[in-house]
Amino acid sequence: xxxxxxxxxxxxxxxxxxxxxxxxxxxxxxxxxxxxxxxxxxxxxxxxxxxxxxxxxxxxxxxxxxxxxxxxxxxxxxxxxxxxxxxxxxxxxxxxxxxxxxxxxxxxxxxxxxxxxxxxxxxxxxxxxxxxxxxxxxxxxxxxxxxxxxxxxxxxxxxxxxxxxxxxxxxxxxxxxxxxxxxxxxxxxxxxxxxxxxxxxxxxxxxxxxxxxxxxxxxxxxxxxxxxxxxxxxxxxxxxxxxxxxxxxxxxxxxxxxxxxxxxxxxxxxxxxxxxxxxxxxxxxxxxxxxxxxxxxxxxxxxxxxxxxxxxxxxxxxxxxxxxxxxxxxxxxxxxxxxxxxxxxxxxxxxxxxxxxxxxxxxxxxxxxxxxxxxxxxxxxxxxxxxxxxxxxxxxxxxxxxxxxxxxxxxxxx
Amino acid sequence: xxxxxxxxxxxxxxxxxxxxxxxxxxxxxxxxxxxxxxxxxxxxxxxxxxxxxxxxxxxxxxxxxxxxxxxxxxxxxxxxxxxxxxxxxxxxxxxxxxxxxxxxxxxxxxxxxxxxxxxxxxx
Numbered sequence: 171x172x173x174x175x176x177x178x179x180x181x182x183x184x185x186x187x188x189x190x191x192x193x194x195x196x197x198x199x200x201x202x203x204x205x206x207x208x209x210x211x212x213x214x215x216x217x218x219x220x221x222x223x224x225x226x227x228x229x230x231x232x233x234x235x236x237x238x239x240x241x242x243x244x245x246x247x248x249x250x251x252x253x254x255x256x257x258x259x260x261x262x263x264x265x266x267x268x269x270x271x272x273x274x275x276x277x278x279x280x281x282x283x284x285x286x287x288x289x290x291x292x293x294x295x296x297x298x299x300x301x302x303x304x305x306x307x308x309x310x311x312x313x314x315x316x317x318x319x320x321x322x323x324x325x326x327x328x329x330x331x332x333x334x335x336x337x338x339x340x341x342x343x344x345x346x347x348x349x350x351x352x353x354x355x356x357x358x359x360x361x362x363x364x365x366x367x368x369x370x371x372x373x374x375x376x377x378x379x380x381x382x383x384x385x386x387x388x389x390x391x392x393x394x395x396x397x398x399x400x401x402x403x404x405x406x407x408x409x410x411x412x413x414x415x416x417x418x419x420x421x422x423x424x425x426x427x428x429x430x431x432x433x434x435x436x437x438x439x440x441x442x443x444x445x446x447x448x449x450x451x452x453x454x455x456x457x458x459x460x461x462x463x464x465x466x467x468x469x470x471x472x473x474x475x476x477x478x479x480x481x482x483x484x485x486x487x488x489x490x491x492x493x494x495x496x497x498x499x500x501x502x503x504x505x506x507x508x509x510x511x512x513x514x515x516x517x518x519x520x521x522x523x524x525x526x527x528x529x530x531x532x533x534x535x536x537x538x539x540x541x542x543x544x545x546x547x548x549x550x551x552x553x554x555x556x557x558x559x560x561x562x563x564x565x566x567x568x569x570x571x572x573x574x575x576x577x578x579x580x581x582x583x584x
Numbered sequence: 585x586x587x588x589x590x591x592x593x594x595x596x597x598x599x600x601x602x603x604x605x606x607x608x609x610x611x612x613x614x615x616x617x618x619x620x621x622x623x624x625x626x627x628x629x630x631x632x633x634x635x636x637x638x639x640x641x642x643x644x645x646x647x648x649x650x651x652x653x654x655x656x657x658x659x660x661x662x663x664x665x666x667x668x669x670x671x672x673x674x675x676x677x678x679x680x681x682x683x684x685x686x687x688x689x690x691x692x693x694x695x696x697x698x699x700x701x702x703x704x705x706x707x
Contacts, residue, residue, distance in 0.1 A: 182620050189627045193635070243624035252628040350677075357673040449680055456683030460650055 181296050185241075189252040192260035199267035209270075209326045211404045213263030216322035219337055220258030222344025223314035228254065229348070236306030240295035247352050247362070253296075261315035266322040274319040282311050325405060332574075335394035338402060339387055346386075346427050347379075351434060351443045358442035367437065375437040379430060381560070386426030388415040388563035395570075396537045403461050410470040412477050413536050414549075415563060417490035418556045421483045424454050454483065486556045492519040496534035498550040499523045510547060517553035545569050585645040586652040587707050593641055596659055600637050603666040604630055629665075629672055637662045650690050652706055657682035 200210070225247075232238050232248045244251045261278075269277050286307045291299040321337045324330040355361065364372075390401045392414035397407025401423060415422045428447035435444030466474045480491040498514065500507035502524040510530075511522045532546035541549040548565040551558040607630045614622040640659050646652040661682050665672045689698060 182624060185624055186627050190631065193632070241620075241624060243621040244628055252625070255628065255632075353673060353677060357677060449677075452684045453680040456680055456685075456687045459687060460654075460683065464648060464650070 181293070184293070184296060185250070185252065189256035189259075192256045192264045195264045196259055196267060199264070203267060203270075205267065206326075208328070209267075212322040212325035213267060214404070215325050215334075215338065215341075215402070216262030216266055216318040217258050218345075219321050219341040220262040220314060220318040221255060222341045222349055223318065224254050224257050224261075224310065225249065225352070226344050226348050227310040227314045231306040231310065234306070235300045236303045237290075237297050237299050239297050246356050250296075257315075258318070262318045262322065266319050270323075270326075274316055274323065277319065278311055278315055282307060331394055331398065331400070332571075334405075335390055335400055338400055339390045342386070342390075342401075342423075342427075343383065346430055347434065350446060351431070351438070351440075354442050354446055355438075355440065358440075360438060360440040360442065363438070371437060375433060378433045382426050382429040382433060384426075384560055384564055384567075385415065385419075385429070386423045387567060388560065389422035389426070391563060391567060392416055395539050395566075398538065403465060406465065406469075409538065410466070410473045410477065412473070412481075412491075412493060413534060414552055415559055417481070417492050417552070418486040418488075418559060419483070420478065420481045421454055421458065424450050424458065425484055425486075451484075488555050490518050490553060490555075490559070492536070492553070494535040495519045495521055496532065496537075496550070496553065497521050497523050498546060499525050499527060499531040499533075501525065501528045501530070504528065510550075514550055514554065517550065520550055520553040541566075545573075585647065586649050587645050588652060588656060589705060589707055592656070592705055596637075596663065597641055599663055600634065600641075600666065603663065604634050607666065607669070629669060633662050633665050637666075649702065649706065650686060653686045653689060653702075654683060656705065657686050 196213070200213075203209075205213070228249050229247050238248060239245070239250050239253070241250070246254075265277055287304065290297070290303060290307065293299075317337055317340075321334060324334050352362075367375075392411050393399060393401050393407050396413060397409050397411040399405060399407030399409075419425060428450035431446040431450065432444050435441065435446070462474070462478070476493075477491075481487065496519060498511075498520060500511055500522055503526070507530065514520060514522065529542055530544075530546040530550075532541040532549040534540075534549075540546075545566055548562040548569070551562040607626070611622040611626045611630075614620070637659060640655050640662070643655055646655060658679075661675060661679060665675045668675065689701070693701075
């Protein structure tokens with residue numbers, strides 16, 4: 171451990187360097203490497219993920235007592251906003267543009283051990299290290315910096331789509347639930363008194379937020395599975411997605427954000443956080459419609475207007491609007507399958523096909539991915555109504571990653 | 585292709601440069617009086633918005649008229665952020681309103697008025 175004792179003026183300079191250094195590094199690397207558009211988008215995603223994850227990670231670190239920051243300038247939740255943004259730039263586009271071919275873990279280990287490990291506790295009054303601070307450093311690197319650089323790498327090479335979508339969902343969640351409400355409360359007043367509320371309101375809010383989040387995550391999942399792209403228009407889907415949650419609602423992610431802010435604002439007794447839902451509407455009117463006209467309408471000149479005419483933006487349909495009929499293959503000799511067929515009798519655009527195969531199978535000509543086993547039943551349930559569509563998506567969110575995970579484990583054992 | 589008229593961009597660059605210089609002067613004056621807060625905030629509240637402004641000002645030939653109006657709207661919003669530091673965060677949070685205004689201009693404004701405004705601003 172190096173015990174430095176730097177004068178305060180040096181610390182002010184250090185804080186400048188912590189923001190402007192990464193900015194200069196990123197800009198100079200972008201100019202020197204003559205980056206492709208895809209690499210620039212990769213850098214932007216890494217930065218956005220970093221902002222959300224570093225903010226949440228450092229907030230947790232301050233709350234646990236691993237460290238706290240000095241000075242009062244630009245503080246947000248006890249964190250210096252400029253240092254957080256500088257960190258997101260450095261451990262995102264900065265390092266990725268500088269060392270694009272180096273493995274992220276190899277890139278970050280020397281920084282964890284060499285830089286943080288030696289001088290972190292000598293940076294007062296910028297940061298005051300508390301007990302177990304190195305554990306906090308490891309936590310932030312594992313949850314924020316390492317995934318940010320992987321996200322950039324996978325985005326530029328257009329690989330690992332499910333992981334990219336998962337990281338972008340985490341990023342969006344961090345922004346919606348933590349960063350934007352914190353900024354609003356900094357501007358308009360209010361505090362995060364999460365644990366001072368009665369238990370029943372905490373339980374109720376958690377349940378409601380789980381439902382509102384599910385709407386957004388279901389959209390993310392649909393775009394990933396059936397659109398073969400991410401929810402962010404800069405890395406768009408290759409296909410127009412009209413099934414799943416998108417058969418009920420054309421703006422599920424914006425609705426999810428707006429409802430989440432309403433619930434969170436009511437829980438925090440903060441009218442300004444609730445008012446952010448109005449900003450979600452403004453965003454749709456201003457930015458999303460522009461994207462629809464200039465991107466979706468041009469890429470899907472036939473499918474998009476037809477879809478838009480049938481599916482509402484904000485208030486979901488109770489029954490889905492589906493163009494093509496899907497088929498659920500069930501086993502004729504199974505009593506359970508016969509019950510499922512009876513239950514799905516009134517489902518929209520769903521045909522039951524009986525076979526000898528004991529495993530259910532679901533196929534839809536508007537999808538690129540079919541489903542089998544329990545996922546086939548979940549996909550078929552999405553033809554019933556909006557509530558069952560959410561339940562179906564919730565099941566897919568659990569079952570598909572679990573199936574992939576078990577597949578990897580079995581592959582590893584072989 | 586669409587772009588902002590050069591005198592419009594030049595006027596805005598002049599205003600932005602003046603505001604950056606003025607905020608720099610305020611930061612130095614505060615340091616001289618023993619308060620480092622303005623100097624600490626300078627990179628995030630002045631240099632970064634200044635860089636974003638420069639990026640927008642240097643953009644040429646947008647593929648749509650709306651894109652050019654969004655460029656103009658964002659540049660005006662950054663000028664306001666630089667000019668009104670006390671409301672910088674409020675203005676940054678209100679960025680979607682810029683895009684709503686552009687959308688309203690594009691879709692709701694009477695064509696006669698829209699054409700006159702665009703004729704003065706865009707090439």
